[in-house]
Amino acid sequence: MSRIVLLIEEYSMKVLLDSLLPCLFPNLEFLCVPHEGKNDLERSIPRKLRAWREPGVRFVVVRDNDGANCLALKAVLVKLCSDGGRDDTLVRIACQELEAWYFGDPESLAEAFDEPPLRTIGNKARFRDPDSVQQPAMALAELAPRFQKVSGARAMGPRLTPTRNTSRSFLAFVAGIERITGRKAERRN
Helix, strand or coil, X not given: CCCEEEEECCHHHHHHHHHHHHHHCCCCCEEEEECCCHHHHHHHHHHHHHHCCCCCCEEEEEEECCCCCHHXXXXXXXXXXXXXXXXXXXXXXXXXXXXXXXXXXXXXXXXXXXXXXHHHHHHCHHHHCHHHCCCHHHHHHHHCCCCCHHHHHHHHCCCCCCCCCCCHHHHHHHHHHHHHHCCCCCCCC
16 A cells, blocks of 8 residues: 545644644555535545546545434445445544544643643543534533634644544544554554
8 A cells, every 4th residue: 555545524634634643653654635624525525536546545534423423424425435436445434523532532632722621521421422522623612712623633633542532433533544554553642
């Protein structure tokens, strides 16, 4: 495999992955292609997959769930990949939004935003299951007033740690990258 190409929903996800992936998978060759939201991403998937001619490339599509049915959304994205002639594309859903991955790692969250009370956020019923937090970006902005999507992604990317993250969608993303690259993520503590 020469590299992976990630077709992603928005720029903040690119910022996160540009710093996260080198920490978890040193020397992994990858390219993040951000889109202007979910509609732009979905329109471009078949076209980009058909047109990409680089040998050995593997594709990954990552999109926020935004309250949709995860299984139904994944089926739609898998069909779009199939329409593009790439049935081998890895599809991953960030439930509900990318920022839910942050709630899965309260230690990193507290460190990134210099908000020590966030270390115990996982003890609260609302945040116990990070993937079920409705509008996590808005919830994070209420808890950490300095939070902004892009700077937050920049702060969290090098800190997110699979060994302590409780977000199932984050762990599924990491496991998917491990599977298609044949490499284990470096487990930082």
